[in-house]
Amino acid sequence: MKKPIIHIVAGGPGHLIPDLSLFADHPALWAGVDLGVRTIILAGIAPHIAVGDFDSVSEEEWQQIEKKVPAIHKFRPEKDETDMELALMWAASQEPDKIVIFGGTGGRLDHFLANAFMMAGYKQKYPAITFELIDKNNVLSVVLPGSYSLERDPLKKYVSFIPVFNKVTGLTLTGFKYPLNDHTVPPGSSLCISNELIEKTGHFSFEKGILMVIRSID
Incomplete structure (x- = not known):
């Protein structure tokens, strides 16, 4: 069912x-x-x-x-x-x-x-x-370690990645204006705020931690 x-x-x-x-x-x-x-x-x-x-x-x-x-x-x-x-x-x-x-x-x-x-x-x-x-104005989702894809949305063009509870390790962003490769992001960091997709499809992955992914209208 x-x-x-x-x-x-x-x-x-x-x-x-x-x-x-x-x-x-x-x-x-x-x-x-x-x-x-x-x-x-x-x-x-x-x-x-x-x-x-x-x-x-x-x-x-x-x-x-x-x-x-x-x-x-x-x-x-x-x-x-x-x-x-x-x-x-x-x-x-x-x-x-x-x-x-x-x-x-x-x-x-x-x-x-x-x-x-x-x-x-x-x-x-x-x-x-x-x-x-x-x-x-926003869609907030919560994701666990793994690999994910995001389609570009002309309305909600801003994408933010916010670590929750503990640091996120191994964060990699491709297809974004500000890419990352195997990066560690601690809670409270503003590093991953207001990114943008420059490709039709972007990808992100991380190894440890938990992320809030927020897609926003300006």
Whole structure:
């Protein structure tokens, strides 16, 4: 049986969330995190599950959620995990091929950083799952050691490679404006920020560590 794709929608600023209807035809399960479930409903998409403490939802909104969502996992506000982590825990338990997060950037920096680093941690724990965080201007993915290809995107022409947790060793970039060969990049380095593809297809590889790969619109 084909593994599912899971789209998680958090309650981040609406102006940064792409048009979800563009993703509606994908064979995906949709999970709303707190107020993010309203974003799914307003996009004309049927949510499969809602997760969170729903402390930012009005009574009227809650009644709509109860009516529209077949599975609701409601938690007390006083808990150890964020609503996003509860959603990721559920999503990973479904053994999907891919998990995509929308509404996880912008607004509060603590939420964005927690979401990005949480994704990296889950990638280490579930290496077979592809993880992406998407907004209108960026696509952030997390990758483990190996060899990868990137197609040039005229809209998102900037590509950044950011080490997470520990240094990345053996980083090699070909087909990029600023190539590298077997380079070690420590966390916090700005060396690999705002690179650009000069070939139709670029390649990158590394031997140890974990990378966030971010493709951005200027």
